[in-house]
Amino acid sequence: MTSVNSTIQQLSLTPVGDGADSGVCATDLVKSPWDLDTGLRSYGPGSSMDDVAPADTPQQGVIPEKYRNADDAELDARIRAAKETLGERLVVLGHFYQRDEVVQYADFIGDSFQLANQALNRERAEYIVFCGVHFMAETADILSQDHQQVILPNLAAGCSMADMADESSVEECWEQLEDLYGTEPDAAGRVPVIPVTYMNSSAALKSFVGRNGGIVCTSSNATSVLEWAFERGQRVLFFPDQHLGRNTAKAMGIPLEQMPLWSPAKPLGGNTAEELAEAKVLLWHGFCSVHRRFNTGQIDKARAEYPGVNVIVHPECPMEVVDAADSAGSTDFIQKAIAAATEPTTFAIGTEINMVNRLADQYPQHRIFCLDPVICPCSTMYRIHPGYLAWVLEELVAGRVVNQISVPETVASNARVALERMLAARP
Ligand code: SF4
Numbered sequence: 001m002t003s004v005n006s007t008i009q010q011l012s013l014t015p016v017g018d019g020a021d022s023g024v025c026a027t028d029l030v031k032s033p034w035d036l037d038t039g040l041r042s043y044g045p046g047s048s049m050d051d052v053a054p055a056d057t058p059q060q061g062v063i064p065e066k067y068r069n070a071d072d073a074e075l076d077a078r079i080r081a082a083k084e085t086l087g088e089r090l091v092v093l094g095h096f097y098q099r100d101e102v103v104q105y106a107d108f109i110g111d112s113f114q115l116a117n118q119a120l121n122r123e124r125a126e127y128i129v130f131c132g133v134h135f136m137a138e139t140a141d142i143l144s145q146d147h148q149q150v151i152l153p154n155l156a157a158g159c160s161m162a163d164m165a166d167e168s169s170v171e172e173c174w175e176q177l178e179d180l181y182g183t184e185p186d187a188a189g190r191v192p193v194i195p196v197t198y199m200n201s202s203a204a205l206k207s208f209v210g211r212n213g214g215i216v217c218t219s220s221n222a223t224s225v226l227e228w229a230f231e232r233g234q235r236v237l238f239f240p241d242q243h244l245g246r247n248t249a250k251a252m253g254i255p256l257e258q259m260p261l262w263s264p265a266k267p268l269g270g271n272t273a274e275e276l277a278e279a280k281v282l283l284w285h286g287f288c289s290v291h292r293r294f295n296t297g298q299i300d301k302a303r304a305e306y307p308g309v310n311v312i313v314h315p316e317c318p319m320e321v322v323d324a325a326d327s328a329g330s331t332d333f334i335q336k337a338i339a340a341a342t343e344p345t346t347f348a349i350g351t352e353i354n355m356v357n358r359l360a361d362q363y364p365q366h367r368i369f370c371l372d373p374v375i376c377p378c379s380t381m382y383r384i385h386p387g388y389l390a391w392v393l394e395e396l397v398a399g400r401v402v403n404q405i406s407v408p409e410t411v412a413s414n415a416r417v418a419l420e421r422m423l424a425a426r427p
Pocket of ligand 1: 097133158159160161162200288289290291352378379380381
């Protein structure tokens with residue numbers, strides 16, 4: 001199967017009407033990576049194009065022409081030579097959603113937490129080149145050892161969902177909640193609110209939850225983390241992803257009326273004090289632009305076309321989609337579900353296209369396709385092109401560390417507390 005990037009490039013040669021008609025969610029995706037890094041504060045073309053990047057979003061400077069002008073073969077030779085020279089001093093990590101042109105150079109492929117753990121286990125690696133997005137590189141830096149440096153090949157590879165909850169809006173929300181609920185524990189010793197942040201959040205927010213008695217969760221362990229939180233608190237403030245929060249809490253039996261949405265721009269998040277009095281889970285108004293694209297119409301279509309199809313979606317998808325699917329779970333869950341199928345099966349998957357295509361390649365005995373027929377990769381991860389990877393690696397060979405992601409220890413120490421609570425809460 002050809003890679004997502006080559007398919008996008010091929011489609012661009014025969015465009016029909018707008019991006020949706022041509023099978024690509026945004027025609028701008030066909031642009032060269034260098035055109036995307038123009039200094040504009042955007043997430044680049046694609047699924048996240050309508051989200052506004054915050055003013056302090058890191059920007060990628062222009063890299064030398066020799067990388068921008070190099071063809072695929074030259075970049076391949078440069079990357080392989082640099083990797084060879086750096087040997088065990090280097091580890092390259094690739095997220096499941098990363099494009100094949102980059103993932104082919106990864107020493108490990110996984111989700112953000114698996115990759116951070118890989119970094120931990122490679123003690124000899126001085127340089128951890130993280131081919132994912134900004135919050136993932138921050139987590140790797142928080143968990144890494146003092147002698148290790150984490151590098152993000154393109155600084156503009158952020159995450160629109162993570163950026164939807166910034167520290168000052170969360171602090172403001174917290175103050176309002178303290179005014180409303182007070183700070184005293186109840187008779188059972190449970191505090192009024194426990195903050196829970198999804199792994200897909202900035203280090204500053206992980207630090208916030210760490211210093212306020214809270215915890216981090218992943219899409220694999222969200223249920224056990226919420227159980228941990230309810231043992232210690234009367235309610236939970238869950239950010240940034242409303243869908244993961246809602247889907248997890250609903251599966252635990254919490255009624256929707258007790259899960260108000262918190263819109264950061266509005267007083268009391270757009271709720272009345274009475275509504276908040278009943279709340280069990282306050283859901284921050286955040287979402288993943290990639291997973292928000294999935295809908296129940298796509299599931300109906302898949303079921304009509306392929307009777308018996310097994311529909312598996314990621315819990316970042318909207319609740320209606322999760323309810324209509326056969327099962328929902330993390331990238332790890334999806335991968336294991338497919339690996340466990342002993343008979344040839346048709347799978348319709350609701351997650352990022354690069355991962356779905358890779359699974360289809362890996363398991364040719366099954367029919368595996370993405371529920372969304374329009375090719376739309378995670379546009380922020382897409383910003384990492386082999387040219388950037390060649391550049392950071394050759395700089396390392398020359399003894400220069402560029403694009404280092406370094407979380408100040410004042411932030412990292414509390415973030416580590418929140419991550420360690422998560423590890424202890426894991427079943
Ligand atoms: S897939 Fe969604 S949540 Fe994941 S990095 Fe991309 S924008 Fe962020």
